[in-house]
Each structure stands twice: as structure tokens, then as C-alpha cells.
Amino acid sequence: MDSSLPSAVAARPARPTPRGEALGWLALLGGLLLLAALLPPTTFSPGHKHFLLAIGLIGVWRYTLGFTHFSRALLFLYWTHPRARRAAAALGEAALPSHVYLLVTSFRIDAATTAAVYRAVIAEAVACGRPATVVASIVELADQGLITALWQRLAPPERVCLRLVRIPGTGKRDGLAQGFRAISRDLPDDDAVVAVVDGDTVLQPGVVRQCAPYLKLFPNVGGLTTNEHCRVDGSRVMSDWHQLRFAQRHLNMCSMALSKRVLTLTGRMSMFRASVVVQPGFIADVEHDALDHWRLGRFKFLTGDDKSSWYSLMRLGYDTYYVPEADILTVEHPPDRSFWKASRQLMFRWYGNSLRQNSRATRLGWRRLGSFTSYVLWDQRIGMWTSLLGLTAALIAAIKYGPGLLLAYLLWVGLSRTVMSLMLIVSGHRIGPAYPVLLYYNQIVGALTKIKVFFHLDQQSWTRQKTSNARQLDAFQRWFNPLSSRVMLATSSLVFVTLVAQLV
Numbered sequence: 268m269d270s271s272l273p274s275a276v277a278a279r280p281a282r283p284t285p286r287g288e289a290l291g292w293l294a295l296l297g298g299l300l301l302l303a304a305l306l307p308p309t310t311f312s313p314g315h316k317h318f319l320l321a322i323g324l325i326g327v328w329r330y331t332l333g334f335t336h337f338s339r340a341l342l343f344l345y346w347t348h349p350r351a352r353r354a355a356a357a358l359g360e361a362a363l364p365s366h367v368y369l370l371v372t373s374f375r376i377d378a379a380t381t382a383a384v385y386r387a388v389i390a391e392a393v394a395c396g397r398p399a400t401v402v403a404s405i406v407e408l409a410d411q412g413l414i415t416a417l418w419q420r421l422a423p424p425e426r427v428c429l430r431l432v433r434i435p436g437t438g439k440r441d442g443l444a445q446g447f448r449a450i451s452r453d454l455p456d457d458d459a460v461v462a463v464v465d466g467d468t469v470l471q472p473g474v475v476r477q478c479a480p481y482l483k484l485f486p487n488v489g490g491l492t493t494n495e496h497c498r499v500d501g502s503r504v505m506s507d508w509h510q511l512r513f514a515q516r517h518l519n520m521c522s523m524a525l526s527k528r529v530l531t532l533t534g535r536m537s538m539f540r541a542s543v544v545v546q547p548g549f550i551a552d553v554e555h556d557a558l559d560h561w562r563l564g565r566f567k568f569l570t571g572d573d574k575s576s577w578y579s580l581m582r583l584g585y586d587t588y589y590v591p592e593a594d595i596l597t598v599e600h601p602p603d604r605s606f607w608k609a610s611r612q613l614m615f616r617w618y619g620n621s622l623r624q625n626s627r628a629t630r631l632g633w634r635r636l637g638s639f640t641s642y643v644l645w646d647q648r649i650g651m652w653t654s655l656l657g658l659t660a661a662l663i664a665a666i667k668y669g670p671g672l673l674l675a676y677l678l679w680v681g682l683s684r685t686v687m688s689l690m691l692i693v694s695g696h697r698i699g700p701a702y703p704v705l706l707y708y709n710q711i712v713g714a715l716t717k718i719k720v721f722f723h724l725d726q727q728s729w730t731r732q733k734t735s736n737a738r739q740l741d742a743f744q745r746w747f748n749p750l751s752s753r754v755m756l757a758t759s760s761l762v763f764v765t766l767v768a769q770l771v
Contacts (some may be wrong), residue, residue: 291700295685297486301459302678305672329653330683337690340521340632343592352592355480360478365458366390366448368401372442372534373466374406378413380467380598385414387470391462392427395475404432404442423655439534444554445693451545458483459541463576468535469596477593478538482568489578489585490532490539492520493593495507498695501601501609508610508703509599511709514696517591524589528640531621531708532580532587534573536595537610543585551706557622559725563748564740571620578624581631610708614716620697621647622717623724651717652763656708659764663771680707 269352315533317495355362369388373381386401392399403414411431418429434445450461460479464470481491492734499506523529532539543549556568556575568575580587601609625647661676684703691698720726725748740748 269570275702283367288700293682293699295703299678299685302674302681305630306674306678307669308385313352316427330649332643333687336519338521339525340518341693343521347640347746348521348591351481351484355484356550358480358483362483363395364479364482364685365397365399365456365461366453366541367395367397367475367479368402368459369399369464370402370404370443370446370450370461371464371466372404372439373447373715374436374439376444376466377600378409381410381413382417383465383469384464386421388464389418389423389427391470391474391475391559393423394472395479398426400428400430400450400453402430402432402436402446404446404449406434406436406442416458438569440554440556440575442536443691444550447550447553448577449551450541452537455541455545457540457542460538460634461541461544462536462538463534464673465535465597467598467600469598470536471594471596473534474593475538476591481588481590482538482540485527485586485588487544487584487586488527488588489580490537491582491588491590492529492532492537493535493589493595494520494591495533495535495595495597497597497599499546499599499601501545501599501604502606502703504606504705505601505609506605507529507699510699510759511691512693512699513701514694514698517671517694517696518691521591523588523640523643526637526639527586527588528637528668529587529589530643531573532630535597537573537576539576543580543583548583549576549579552576552582556696558627560626562751563725564744568620568623570616572621574620574624580630580723581628581635584635585606607701614709614713615720618713618717619720619724622721626724648721651714651721654714656767658711660771663764663768667771719756721760722752 299338318393336442351660369392371384371388373384376384385401388401392401405414411433414429414431430449432442432445432449434442447461460482462475462478478491478493482488494517497509499509520529553572553575555656556571556578557565558568559565571724577587602608602612625644629641629644636644657676661673665671665673681703684706687706688698688702691702
């Protein structure tokens with residue numbers, strides 16, 4: 268895998284040595300022991316026990332959903348999906364598509380990464396063994412020259428062709444829509460498939476032949492997605508943070524795939540039936556997706572095309588799936604060298620995409636989504652508040668009763684997050700000693716970010732592209748929208764803190 272990548276792409280922070288990893292785990296253990304030693308004897312007095320029991324019961328409710336996801340992921344990984352994989356393999360060559368389209372969208376990505384991405388895409392087009400078309404949806408003339416030169420140098424066989432689609436730099440949604448329209452002009456048959464590949468994603472060998480058979484095996488699956496790994500152009504903590512996210516993503520995807528209700532079809536690499544992506548309704552959902560909000564009015568979605576494609580499939584009556592053995596490698600370029608700034612920018616974009624879709628996806632109803640998926644979507648709204656419950660209660664209790672309860676809470680956080688980190692071993696992704704701290708960072712900072720986003724759904728931005736979502740608002744809306752968002756955020760936060768204080 269590494270040998271095919273240019274040096275600029277292959278470069279990444281040095282992987283920790285086994286000795287360094289061991290020292291990290293020992294430091295974590297030492298910190299937990301120190302917290303335990305600092306606990307005063309009065310922490311577990313009868314009055315305090317009632318407080319700890321109340322917080323514990325709420326925690327059990329939250330951990331139950333996490334354990335349910337974990338159990339469902341194991342069932343999918345070790346029972347349901349292996350059976351599906353054997354069934355797909357039994358189909359043999361009949362499971363392969365009549366034509367493979369690989370649609371790649373590129374904008375403001377460095378030349379080394381672009382070269383690695385298209386080299387892997389061309390290799391997959393050749394290796395799939397079927398007629399294939401690489402559709403390059405690009406903005407810049409430099410990318411066109413690079414792709415053309417690479418194509419001539421690799422000289423793929425005649426059954427593999429290249430199609431260049433030039434668009435203005437108006438965003439990824441427009442790039443996808445123009446690519447889909449280019450594919451629709453071929454009038455693909457029902458057995459053709461379309462792999463949508465992001466411009467910073469390096470496909471791993473065999474990913475097309477691993478994914479395509481499941482669209483034949485499951486006639487109602489309209490799209491599926493793949494297992495992401497990453498290389499990060501940033502600090503060690505930024506790299507660990509991304510790898511933690513992908514490990515969690517893997518297990519959540521497996522859990523939701525058990526119901527064929529994967530909640531997002533990532534733009535990094537997902538595969539669709541060609542008969543789906545050429546439908547005018549699907550293209551419109553991706554290109555012009557918008558939300559009618561009771562307070563903020565109507566606004567188009569700038570980001571979150573992966574959520575739009577998922578919603579469109581759900582609306583059209585299709586299922587979604589996850590292929591855990593199909594690996595892709597994403598080259599991550601954080602928007603800032605500061606971990607604090609970059610992580611918050613990325614979470615603001617990710618959680619904004621989820622919550623904008625959440626507000627309307629639940630309206631599809633449990634009969635369409637299924638009871639578990641419906642609950643998960645509703646829990647996205649509840650979880651951002653309950654994630655802050657323990658810390659808020661511990662801080663208030665520490666002020667009222669002394670610091671012992673705060674120390675007890677921090678000890679519980681350290682122990683529970685360590686166990687949760689070790690559970691991620693089953694994902695097959697690397698697990699590091701920083702993960703317990705990063706898990707808690709994601710819980711608290713992520714919850715605060717979600718709450719802010721929830722009341723500012725109209726605020727959107729790319730972290731790479733500088734496209735914006737200009738809205739024609741009258742003077743009243745320009746005044747009312749931001750003011751009402753701030754008032755509702757402040758009021759909700761005050762109500763939350765008041766309720767927790769009553770609990771304490």
C-alpha cells in the first residue's frame with residue numbers, strides 16, 4: 268500500500284514505539300491510582316451515596332445504548348455479515364456489475380494527494396475486470412493536466428475510459444450533480460454501479476470487487492459505504508483523534524448495518540446503484556438539498572452531501588449497507604495546526620450535517636426507518652444534553668459538598684473511558700493510551716458544539732473550500748435569526764443547569 272504513494276502523501280507523524288505506548292498506558296494507570304488516593308473518606312457517606320446513585324442511574328441509561336451498539340456490531344461482524352460474505356462469494360462472477368463508474372470530485376487538494384488518489388482509482392478500474400469509466404469532476408485546469416498525464420502514463424486497457432467534467436468552484440454538491448448527469452447520459456443499465464470517491468481518498472486494492480457483490484445480493488440496498496482508515500498531516504494528538512473517530516465509526520456502522528440502516532453514505536467512498544444516482548430526484552436531493560426551519564426559514568445545505576444521499580435513499584425506499592472488509596485510506600489535512608481550533612471546526616461541520624438531517628429524517632417515521640434507527644436519531648438530540656449531565660452535576664456538587672465528589676467523578680470517567688477504549692480493539696483499528704482522554708474530550712466539547720449547532724443550523728462552512736451559503740434575507744430576518752438563536756441557546760442552557768442543580 269505505501270509503496271504506491273508519493274512521499275508527500277506517505278509522510279505522517281512517527282508511529283509510537285511499543286515502549287512509548289507502554290509508558291503511555293502506565294501513565295494513565297498512575298493517574299487513575301492518584302485520583303483514587305486523593306479521594307477523601309467522606310466521599311461515600313450516606314448523603315453522597317444518594318447523589319452518586321442518581322447520577323449512576325442516568326449513566327446506566329446512557330451506557331445501555333453504547334453497549335447495545337457494541338453488541339449489535341459484534342453480531343454483525345462475526346455472524347450476520349460473514350454469512351452475507353459467503354453468500355456473495357457463492358454468486359461468483361455473476362455478482363459483478365455490467366459497468367463500473369468511479370466518480371472522483373477534486374478541489375484544492377495538493378498535487379501529491381491527487382496523483383495518489385487517481386493512481387489508485389485507475390488501478391481499481393483495471394482490476395475490477397469489468398468495463399469501467401473514471402469520471403473526474405474537477406475545477407482547476409492544473410488537475411486536468413495532472414490527471415491526463417497520469418492516464419497517459421498508466422495506459423489502461425480500452426475497456427477503461429476517462430471522462431473529464433469541469434465545473435466552477437461552487438462546491439462539492441455541484442461537482443457530484445454534474446458527475447451524475449454525465450453518467451446518466453450513458454443510460455447505464457440496472458446492473459451498473461457508481462463508486463463516489465472523494466479527492467483525498469486512496470482506494471485500497473480490490474475494494475470495488477469487495478463492495479459490488481452486495482448490491483447484487485441485496486436487491487433493495489441502494490447504496491453502501493466502506494471502512495475508513497486515515498493518515499493525518501498534523502500532530503500526534505490530531506492523528507490519534509482521527510483514528511479514534513474512525514474506530515468508533517466502524518463499530519457504529521456495523522451496528523446500524525445490522526438493520527441495513529447505515530446513517531450516512533460517506534463521500535469518501537460509497538457505492539450506489541447507477542439506476543439510483545441517475546434519477547432526477549436523487550440528483551436534486553444532492554445538488555439542491557435544503558431545510559425549511561420554523562424559525563430560521565429555508566436555507567440550502569452547503570455541506571453534508573453524504574447525509575443528503577442517505578436521506579434520498581431512505582425517502583425513495585432503499586436500504587443502506589456497510590462493508591467492513593472494504594478498506595479505504597483518507598489523507599486528512601486539518602484546517603488548523605492547533606488541535607483545539609481544528610477539532611472544533613471539524614466537529615461544527617460534522618455535527619451540523621447530522622443535526623440538519625436529523626430534524627427531518629425523523630419525520631420519515633418508524634415504519635420506514637425501523638424502531639432502533641428512529642430511537643438513535645431521537646437520541647442524537649437528547650445525548651448532547653445528557654453528555655454534560657455528569658460533569659455539570661459534579662461541579663455543582665463540588666461547590667456545595669466539597670471537591671471529593673468531583674474527584675470521584677473524574678475517577679469514574681477515567682475508568683469507564685479506559686474500558687470503552689479497550690472495547691474498540693474489536694474494530695481492528697489502532698488503540699492508544701490517549702484514547703480515554705480523547706473520548707472524554709469528544710463527549711464534553713462535542714456536546715457543547717452540538718448544542719451550539721442545534722440553535723444555529725443555518726451557520727455552515729467548509730474547512731477546505733471557501734464557498735458560502737448566501738441567503739437573501741429581509742432586514743427583520745437578519746436581525747431576528749441570530750438574536751433568537753442566542754436567546755434560545757442561553758435559555759435552554761439556563762434551564763439545563765437549573766434542573767441539574769435541583770438534582771444535586
